[in-house]
Amino acid sequence: MAEALAASLTVQPERAPREALSHREFQVFSLLAQGRSVGQIAEQLALSPNTVSTYRARILEKTGTRNDVEVALYAVKQNLVAM
Numbered sequence: 001m002a003e004a005l006a007a008s009l010t011v012q013p014e015r016a017p018r019e020a021l022s023h024r025e026f027q028v029f030s031l032l033a034q035g036r037s038v039g040q041i042a043e044q045l046a047l048s049p050n051t052v053s054t055y056r057a058r059i060l061e062k063t064g065t066r067n068d069v070e071v072a073l074y075a076v077k078q079n080l081v082a083m
Helices: 002-008 023-033 038-045 049-063 068-077
Strands: none
Touching: 023 038, 023 049, 023 068, 038 049, 049 068
8 A cells, every 4th residue: 555655656757838738739839929819820720719719728827828928938948939
């Protein structure tokens, strides 16, 4: 029992926030980082603006950013998009 508890508490190496994003979230992330609006992203990816807004909220949470400017800065610092 103690071994099972100790194994469950073993620290897993944290994944980079980018690795926590789904493929679609990363697509939205990249477009946000390029300065695209929710409406532009929705049109480009054939999604509703509400869906893009939902992805945006998840991206902000997963990357620890608070707004689109921080998303862009994060992307540049992590060499995830070319500006």
